[in-house]
Structure formats: structure tokens, C-alpha cells
Amino acid sequence: MPELPEVEMRRRLVASCALHQRVERVIIRDTSILEGATPRTLQRNLAGREFVKTHRHGKWLFIGADSGRWLTMHFGMTGDIEYCEAPINEPPYTRARFGFENGQSLIFTDPRKFGEIGITSDISSFLNKRKWGPDPTHPGFDRVTFRDLLRNRTGLLKGVLMNQRVIAGVGNLYADEMLFQTGLHPETSVGNLRRATIDALYDAMMTVFAASLAVDTDYERLPGNFFLRHRNYSGLCPKCRRPLSTAQASGRTTYYCPRHQRRRS
Template sequence: MPELPDVEKFRLYLQSTALHQQIRTTSIVDAAVLKGIGESHFSESLRGRTFEKAHRHGKFCFLRQDDQRFVFLHFGMTGFVKYYTKEMTAPEHIRLSFEFTNDYTLAYNCQRKFGQVGITNDIEGFIDSEELGPDALDGEFGEDEFIQRLQGRRGMLKTALMNQQVIAGIGNIYSDEILFQQRLHPKISLGQLKKTTLQRIYTTMREVLTKAIHAEADPAKMAPSMLTHHRYGDGKCPSCKADIEKIEVAGRRSCYCPSCQDN
């Protein structure tokens, strides 16, 4: 699932559930999801800590601890978090969990183990070391910088939008949505785009992501004018009712309307 809107949903969820509770124990069910830290070191450094705030950059979520360090969470393709009590059904595929002194558990779940969890001293340093681009919805990330980061690149627009080093947060689904909203073919290359088109793409990117957040990243809750609303359902273009086509672009399945996006 998790692209920027999904991760923002997780951040808000964490923000409203798992903060200010003392951690009693940490269970590591599958150490494969830990990155850059060993099992025992991870558990020890979290014992007795509380989470004070949830942050996000691109597809990464950060839980600030009361010692000012951060647990970072990446969700891969199948990750999510759940806060629950023993009376509630535990999620499947728990990879690690925090048990709080209020008897609630915060579980990090990931069916395929593409996600990762670790500890970092500061978010800025983490972003630098991961070489992440600016968060797609960051208030500081304006149109000029967007154009600057895309202009002069070669290759396809979709690839650049999904490249976390260029812009952080966009994946396969929302790059398709941005392309659809601008009626651009998924294989269009950056060299074909005028500056005015890039300006419109920037605005569309922000709108698409903002709308998706408002819809809680749930395709069913999105406006019918959005491609994402149709890609799992009727498979019809919301504009012209043509069948949505699926082609492979940059190794990913790309959905588009062959009639509206025929440039």
C-alpha cells in the first residue's frame, strides 16, 4: 500500500493512539525488518521510553522518543501499524511490537518483509543518508524547486516522480494518478515537457496527494474523477468511459486511459 497518503494516515493514527505511553517491552518477531541495529540493542534502547510525536517524510514515518531519538518505520508494499488490546484480534504478520504499560500493544505488521524499522538520532541526518528528495507535500517544497529537480533529467516522467531521491513520497499508484489528471501518457519522457506543463504537474501532484489524504488513502472514498477510484473496480475511465489499460512502465504495472492519455 504505502505511498505518501497511506503513510500520512499511519502518522495520524499513531499520533492519536500510541503517544505518551511508556513501553514495557519490545517484541521482535522477525529481525529481518530491523535495519542498522541488532535485536537486543533495539529492545534495550526502547525499554521505558515513550513516543512523543509522529513525523513523516515521504514514505517514512518517525516516532520521536522522549530521549529525542527516533524510531523510523518504512512500510514496504504491505506494511501498516495497529494499536490494540488483548481483547481485540491481533493483526497477522506482526514483525515487531511494543507493549505499553497501559496494556495496549502497537504492532508493526508487514506481510512481505520489504519494510524496515530502525533508530536514528535525527530526521535531517536520516534524510541525508538515505539521499531522499524533499517531501512531495512539504510547505517549503515549491514549484521552482520542483521544476529545477525535474528539468535536465532524462528518462520518463513517471520514473522521476517515483524516484525517492528526486521527490519523496510518490509511488506507482499516485504517479499514475498524476499522469491521468494531466492526461499524459505513462511513458512520456521529461524532454517532451514544457516548463508550463511542469508547473501544472506540480500543482496536480499537490492536489492529488492532498485529496488522497482527505480520502484516507482509500480508493473507494476518492472522487469518481480520480483514476485510483476506478483502477480496482469497474476499470473504466471516469472521463470517457473507455477501458483502463495496463501496461508495464519502468518495471511496474501502469494503469491509464488509452483514449485520454494518448500523447
């Protein structure tokens, strides 16, 4: 479910309510979400500590403790975070719970269990090990960066945009929005795209992320000409009011308007 803006919302939630309190207990309800960590290592590094800072890279969330270690979180398709009183109000599908001394808990829920939790001492090496690409919302990521990332790539544009090793944070839905706003067919070849087209894609990416965060990722509050408002099986193109088409691109369902999204360079 969550792409870059949704993970940013989760980061803000953690930053606003879960910092500077002592973690009394670390409870792992399902060890299958742990990646490179055990319940014991999480407890040893976090119990008795305070979370003091947060960081996000693409769809990854990092929560820093005063032990110097970072709790790492990825939300997969259905992962989420809640801050509530527990165990009284512990939500369904709770996979991990970090209980504070005030009775509130930071809770990681995930019905499908595609998400993961771990621990690292160094964010850079964590990201490098997975060969993750740069986060487009971080300082220094500009049009030139984007051009260089798309240069010398092959395959379909949709697949490249969703490839986290190229750009970290764009998923299926935001890729569709970017392609619609740029008027590009999802199966456009990424090779030999003109510079102006690549720049337009970059502009769309930045616009879409900012617009989504401006409405707290509530798509219903996006302007009516945004694709995300109409992206469903009965949806109509906001420009021509004709039914959208679907296709499989890189294994994912892609929605597009056949009139307004053409293969071109």
C-alpha cells in the same frame, strides 16, 4: 502498499494514541525487518521510554522517543500499523510489538516483509544517507522546487515521479493518478517538458494528495472522476468510458487511458 498519504494516516494514528505512555516491552518477532538495528539496540533505546512526537518524510515514518532517538519505519508493500490490546489480539504477521503499560500495543505488521524498522538519532542524516528527495507536502516545496527537480532529468516521466531520490512519497498509484489528471502518457520523456506542463503535474500532485487525505485514503470515497476509482484490469476511463490500457514502466504496471493521455511536451 502505502504511499505518502497512507503513511500520513499511519503517522496520525500513532500521534493520536501511542504517545506519552511508557513503553514496557519491545518485542521483535522477525529480525529480518530490522535495518541497522538489533532487538537489543531497540530495547536499549526504547524500553522504559515514552514516544513523544512523530514525523513523516515521504513514505518514511519517524516516531520520536524521550531518549532522543527516533524509531524509523518503512512499510514496503504490505506494512501496516495497529494499536490494540496484545498479546490477546495480536494480529497476524506481527513483526514487531511495542507494548505500553496500559496493556495496549503499537504493532508493526507486514506479510511480505519488505518493510523495515530501525533507529536513528538524527532524521536529516538518516534521509541524507539514503539520498532521499524532498517531501512535496512539507513547507517550502512549491512549483519552482518541482520544476528544478524535474530539470535535467532523463528517462520516462513515470519512472522519475516514482524515484524517491527525486521526490519522496509518490508511488505507483499516485503517479498514475497525476499522469491521468494532467493528460500525460506515462512513457512521456521527462526531458524538454514545457513549464506549463510541469506546473500542471505539480498541481495534480498536490490536489491528489489532499483529496486522498480528505477521504482518509479510502479511494471509494474519492470523486468519480478520479483515476484511482477505476484503476484495475476491467476499469474504464472516467472521461470516455473506454477500457484502460496497461504497460510496464520502470518495472511497474502502469494504467492509463490511451485517448486521454498522450506523449507531449
